[in-house]
Amino acid sequence: MSVYNCIHMGAGYKSVRLTEDAYETLERRKREDETFSEAVERLASERPIGDLAGLFSDDDVETIREERSKRYAAYADRRTRERDE
Numbered sequence: 001m002s003v004y005n006c007i008h009m010g011a012g013y014k015s016v017r018l019t020e021d022a023y024e025t026l027e028r029r030k031r032e033d034e035t036f037s038e039a040v041e042r043l044a045s046e047r048p049i050g051d052l053a054g055l056f057s058d059d060d061v062e063t064i065r066e067e068r069s070k071r072y073a074a075y076a077d078r079r080t081r082e083r084d085e
Helices: 020-029 036-045 058-084
Strands: 003-006 016-019
Touching: 016 020, 020 036
Parallel strands: none
Antiparallel strands: 003 016
């Protein structure tokens, strides 16, 4: 298991230690135009999934799960091809 260490010297910064999986998840969720700090702030401020309880039908939830699974599989395939090149 690899661990990423991010150390910044100076005021206003903290050191954060992430596993490789956690780093890749954060990198995947980070938008092109934002820093990792901005991504963490945005993601940490998102509404918990529990707040959405009751808003979707069972069919809606299944459709969302299927689409998410397809998109993640496509992403994983693309990352594998990039690493193999």
